[in-house]
Amino acid sequence: MGKYSVxxxxxxxxxxGTMVKAQKGRFYVYEYKSTSIKVIKEDxxxxxxxxxxxxxx
Numbered sequence: 001m002g003k004y005s006v007x008x009x010x011x012x013x014x015x016x017g018t019m020v021k022a023q024k025g026r027f028y029v030y031e032y033k034s035t036s037i038k039v040i041k042e043d044x045x046x047x048x049x050x051x052x053x054x055x056x057x
Contacts, residue, residue, distance in 0.1 A: 031055045 005022040014020050018031050032055070036048045 006020045006027060010020055010027055014029060017033070018029050021028050021030060032052055034050060034052045037051050039047050039049050041047065
């Protein structure tokens, strides 16, 4: 695998729907939720945009 800032032992334990971040030598768990937002352009066509909302677990 590639180089990660979070050790494998900690990444394996993280619950689904969360991410682990290393900050100032400690590891923090954050919940997140990804949603798709429908965008209607000026010409009438539509597209989808992904939005991620972060919270503190």
